[in-house]
Amino acid sequence: MSTKQHLRKEIEIQRRALEPRWLATASSQIVGNFQRLNAFPTASTVALYKSIHGEVDLESLFSICWNAGKRTCIPLFNAQAKLYEMAEVTAETPYSIGHYGIREPRSASLLPMDQVDLIAVPGVAFDRAGNRLGRGGGYYDRLLNGFSGVAAAVTFDFQILTKVPAEMHDKPVDHLVTERTIVDVDNEH
Numbered sequence: 001m002s003t004k005q006h007l008r009k010e011i012e013i014q015r016r017a018l019e020p021r022w023l024a025t026a027s028s029q030i031v032g033n034f035q036r037l038n039a040f041p042t043a044s045t046v047a048l049y050k051s052i053h054g055e056v057d058l059e060s061l062f063s064i065c066w067n068a069g070k071r072t073c074i075p076l077f078n079a080q081a082k083l084y085e086m087a088e089v090t091a092e093t094p095y096s097i098g099h100y101g102i103r104e105p106r107s108a109s110l111l112p113m114d115q116v117d118l119i120a121v122p123g124v125a126f127d128r129a130g131n132r133l134g135r136g137g138g139y140y141d142r143l144l145n146g147f148s149g150v151a152a153a154v155t156f157d158f159q160i161l162t163k164v165p166a167e168m169h170d171k172p173v174d175h176l177v178t179e180r181t182i183v184d185v186d187n188e189h
Contacts, residue, residue: 076110
């Protein structure tokens with residue numbers, strides 16, 4: 001088993017063992033910290049995601065964005081191209097279960113990534129250099145390729161490791177937002 005596979009398995013076990021009350025409290029703290037990012041007040045379009053399997057729950061952040069007049073979008077899997085695209089969502093958006101069992105909008109108005117100002121990036125693990133270990137499909141790396149906005153990892157403290165294996169095609173994030181803090185990453189992407 002590779003180091004990446006081992007780390008994915010190890011973190012997945014920890015995430016699935018999270019108590020619902022702790023998950024809700026920590027997610028709420030992360031949502032609060034996400035709003036403290038310098039990029040948040042000025043962002044007109046914020047890319048979020050629908051959580052699964054012990055990921056940070058950003059559900060309350062959708063309403064916060066809408067109440068502040070911000071557009072929101074989430075990843076929508078394009079099966080033909082085998083990649084994610086951003087689809088705008090509103091309070092009225094109907095969902096169905098899509099790729100990987102993730103909720104996706106039933107009908108989508110796609111937004112190009114150059115219209116996204118700030119993106120909340122999920123992941124299995126991160127390090128303080130902004131390196132991200134995802135689920136292994138490279139979907140977020142492709143989504144972030146050429147992205148000029150601000151990429152902020154939303155993650156629990158236990159998911160920040162000393163070093164995450166990174167390859168040339170892996171795209172680092174600009175910030176790590178946890179339940180305790182915001183880490184500004186010094187990278188050159």
